[in-house]
Amino acid sequence: MKLPAYFFFLLLICSCKTSYDEPIISLEDYKVEEGFELQMVASEPLLVAPVAMDFDSKGRIWVAEMPGFMNNIDGTGEELPTGSIKILEDLDNDGRMDHVKIFLDSLVMPRALAHVYGGLLYAEPPYLRFVEIENDQPVNSIVVDSLYAADGNPEHQPNGLMMNVDNWIYNAKSHFRYQRKNGQWIKEPTTFRGQWGISHDDFGRLYYNDNSRQLLGDYMLPNRLIRNQYHIPTVGLGHMLTKDQRVYPLHAASVNRGYEKGILDKDSLLVNVTAACGPLVYRGGQFPSDYHQNVFVCAPEANLIKRNILSFNGDRISAEQAWQGKEFVASYDEGFRPVNLTNGPDGSMYIVDMHRGVIGHHAYLSPYLKEKSLEKQLDTIIDFGRILKVKKQGAETTSLRDFDKLSASELLALLKNKNGWIRDRAQHYLVFKNKTEVIADLEKLVLDPILPLAQIHALYTLQGLEALKLPTLIEVAKDSDPDVSAHALVLLEDFASAENVAVAKNLFIDVLKRKDVALDLYLSSSIGVWAEVSQEEFFPIVYQLSNTYKEHKIVQDALISGMSTTASDFQLAIESGGDLLQDDIKTLLAKSLERKKQQKPNAIFVRKSLSEDTRTKGAKLFRQICASCHGAGGEGMDGLAPPLLNSEYVANHMERLGLIILHGLKGPVTVNGEVYEYNHTMPGLASNEAISDKDITDLVSYITNAFSDVPSQLAPEKVKELRGKKPKEGMEYTEGELLEYVKQLQ
Template identity: 35%
Template sequence: MVKARLLLINTLFGVSILGCSYSSINDDGQLSSDASETTPSETRNLGDREGHDMTPPIAAEDIPPAPVLMVPQAMQSMKIQPGFVLENVAAEPNVFNPVAMSFDGNGRMWVAEMTTFMPDLDGNNEEVPIGSIAILEDTNGDGVMDQRTVFLDDIILPRTIALVKGGILYSDQTQLYFAEVKAGDRLGIREVIDPDYARGGSVEHKPNGMLYALDNWYYNAKSDRRYKILPLDGELPQGSEEIYRNQYWKMALSKTESRGQWGLTMDDYGRLFHNWNSVPIQGEFLRPNSLNRNPDLVQEIKAHSIGSNRVYPVRMNPGVNRGYLPEILVSEGPDRGKLVSFTASSGSAIYRGDQFPDEFYGVAFTPEPAANLISARRIIEGQGEFSGEELYAQREILASTDERFRPVNLYTAPDGSLYILDMYHGVIQHKEFLTTYLREQSEARDLHKHNNNMGRIYRLRWADNELAEKPQLLTKTSSQLVPYLGHANGWHRDTARRLIVQRNDKSVADEITDLVNSSKDSRVQINALWTLEGLNAVNSKSIKAGLSSPHTKVQISAIELLTRLPENEQKTFASILMRLATSDYEVALQVALNAGDLMIDDKMELLEAVLREYGDKPLINEAVVSGISGREQELQDHLGSSASEKLNDLLALVGNQEIVESNFNYLVTQEQHQYLHGKSLYEGRAVCAGCHGQQGRGMDGMAPPLANSDRVTGEPDVLIKVILHGLRGPIKINGVEHEFPLVMPGLADNSSFSDYDSAAIATYIRNNWGNASGAISAKEVSKVREQTATRNQPYTADELGQ
């Protein structure tokens, strides 16, 4: 996905067509129109920036054409690494503009089809409610989806689909819904679960994902919310609230770290991986919510980039929004005109299937629709961090010469292969950021035409290995599902766990415990342990087996789940914990994270041992302070002078961070109106939150923080200049230098933002998240605009007086 307010290539993951010329395919394979065009709105290229020379870097006659290709021809355009083959499993008229999907327990595909995004280059009729959730099924076992059932066809821009007991979860552009699935795939009740799931913001910057993670919570990209299905009489997890219930279950909502942009995936250990438009994939070394257990100290998990952001297309890519900028495309040589770096990273997948050779297990695959390719990266795990490297040096695992090939989401499939959602669309840029340059590129190759009835789903498989048979998990009893918790394919393990947990069938707890004891596969032991957690059936026998496992990652899960046991049972593991605490860095890290929840007598001695052995290692001190919530003074007293300076500094911050949610009440009425208007713009049309976050904390490697920022609370002219004309890094905030490779454009040349709008955004920023610096008026903005009228480039820190 593309970050809206970046001066780099603002390209979206996908588009669909409504209201422009509807097309169909004749018997001779040609496209024909079957609907009239709508009346176009006034053309406005809102992405244009004053002073930008948009002369095309590649002459039109040198750019290959981009005709609509039928599936056989489209597949011929694919360049694939040796050993792999690509197969089409669905195409029009069985699928249209797919953006997300989920397999049910029988292997049927539930596909969210975004059939109204950008109907034409001006976005006419974008919000007509005809988006679909379609069920695709292979009825004859040949591996091709031959049956399409439309379950819903009245959704505005559907973007999320997940399976749940009794039905599905899905979202439109604003709300999260439960839709009951009755016999014959008929719609039962349909109710709103969360009215604010995706409220506000640009289409490019709304939550998506609903990944059912190892800890039995549903997580989302572009969101700080997580959701959990519980029995109707189940106890709410600490810090959560009930937001919805139906006849099957109730839903808990809790806060989590804000992460990612489009798509979400995980590894076998429940760690989440996501992306930003120019960052193909990044991963969190700890499971979600690990560092936010102390409510008096704000800490978030850092996400580490997996490899570089370079891409290696096999065709020219001039059709990107700011392809005219010199750093965007290769300027000369055999790769002239090809995209240099990621600009539209989309839904990645950590491959956890069993159809590829073993060396591909755990590899990160990321689609780049702007460059018509899929990239593969090997994840390298270090001490408290991730890194990565290209699986194929200066090559991609799959790349196409078809400019309309737009892979937007990837999934490990029930058959063990990797499934690819291809929107098959020409234009992938939203109207709010479209440049004159891209409009001309699109019109020159007719990329804005023939998109409304296209879409493909492919399967990438290893040629020499068989595909698994279609699963039939929905009719199996819970006892019959237990062996699938140990399946070689991660999809089967995840699905079996979800089905057992959401059935709340505790009768299989002993069988699952036996699986923890008997299996030698760490993935199986971990999955079984978390299935017990979902059933609220963690027991001493399973914990003992987990702590006795030779696999560090199993020990880590067992330590976490040990806290679910009654106090008298926890105490029996005290000596084992003391031994493990100094046996391995990762184990010690988990002990530190859980210390506050452990009901044992010598937890302070346990933490002392961890700090003595690993106190200088990454994340250890942060984990101690997160885990010891409420007993900080006791820890300080116990450690005395042996506490490190870093630990003491963190402990001193507990309860003393200068975080004021809002200075709203100290503004006069007119300024309060301005503040509220600025908030709506920040989270909405101006999409500031897309980079800086809804809490103003910034995004590592993406944008600097605004919360408690001396740059924000300093001279008003500095903030106004940045809002009007943008910023390029690095820049120091409160003495700390922040690097961010991307460039934030200003609003000065965007006619849809008035001086009052810019002043409102500044007022909101200067009076939120610990900032308390008063309002900025439209007159002040107007004055700075006049003074900087000749400015046509973003500011640097030096120019702002760093």
């Protein structure tokens, strides 16, 4: 295998020189919201094509680099070991990185990293690995998950590695979460989330997105709605928090489907996001108060960063763009490619700028964008990479003390810090270093209602130290802010036993008297666990919650989710003349029990990885190309793509299906009587030279076998013929054209 010449050049630089003069890079082409400053923190030649970053215990920046991604217009070289993880340092303390250490090199497309448990967790497909750190060198490397990511398109592989308030590590583009306990790594199913980047709010809810939907999120804490393996939640997970996908770029950036009607406005400016990624809930404590828990979103295709304002409404969350007509950060520089955002130890927001001319993967790159990229020479912007930060104007730079040198009491005090990054890291250090000497002080902190955020961190620190006590949780649940009480109800489940029935029932009655929707939602998700101990005492509370929240489908989902073992008993109770229940919960209960009877659990509990079905090339192609929009199970995605499951487009007329796969589809489409109309176009694969006629045959075979009752074939010879049957306008087919084609076949 021959390595590109620039690879050896980079190796020569990195091996011979680790300190650099700080290049002066103008930010005149960049605009940031009034009252903020945009600063360059690091740039080439220290780093090339960064995609993820994290801070270590000293506040140094660690970066994962992916120079193999689209280093030319054809996207060749992805399989080469050109990636690395670097440590960036500011030795002269002027705010600019001037020194680099290579921690790991010869990596193939590394995409995520996180400082956890005193070492580094990082993703290099297909592996998730953990290494200890000694004198800035990796030692004792282990494989945490050998099936972390499938081979294929790097745009659609797991990434993120974010430690949440609940002591679990979550990912985007994945349905697993991770934790290390007593020296052993634990992997367990969770909800499948997003595409690139993931974030959490102060409460612990998760936020993510995908290309054309700038902000998605869960209404509840992770895993509250999926504990019954045979229940498929109908609401509460993966919601579009805002239907407003508008972007306001400063210039006419080149985008993949720019020729399609509605993608660009009359001034050739992008109208809606097409490559949203890297969402961040700002929790730094430095920005003005009205910026707290705003969600910032990267739109690298338009060279900008959006600001969204969250609203919390009891059992749901919504968002709206902060402004119409402008963005938080925007640039005329078409090389500016923000792909990830991070809260910093100093309260600033850090921007990972991949700074690459072409960032659309070659598998999806349209001929239009190829031509535009070559015309503008965007394909030549490859040996760049930057880290920027946004700070409040005039904010003083705060130095970070080394977490490894802090005492238990000093770490405890940091749980009260206004900076969420500091609080998160302090909690994690108390847990993984097993600082049991502060348990008594944690119990005092958890009962202090003046500091609700500190209470939540203290709760999960105690949980991580295995030091939670029933009386403490009862008191917190009764007298704290509803957000804190909700966490106490969740953690109280570990004490579900016969001897605790009376005290739990009295607490739940008190909770119901508060008439708080959010609190009752978490009680709904827990009450089924307690019913396993005493159906007589807790089924009546199930009835009460279900009837009180007849119009709240998420409450009904939460109730069924908690009934992992008592669902059939609850159905018998209803049938034997229990209190009248509304239809939603009866329907959900019946569906759950039928799935259990047929042994069809939620797919997240049976898939070992996203690439589980590798029996055919078609399955692999579907996972790589189609599943990101249509869902791994062909169920479709709200606002993104219609379902394939039981669709007439899959069950009938294979030539029509072949035309769609080859040439794409635009405009509204009717599936099973329902009209789906999106503001984007499904691209075809005909111009992708890496996809052969046999590949299309395999793809059709897999799709029809997996999502219809009529497995069908489309011969490679027919595929070759269909390549020449282009739509009237030469771009993508419309539903009308396809219907006309079918008529001609009949």
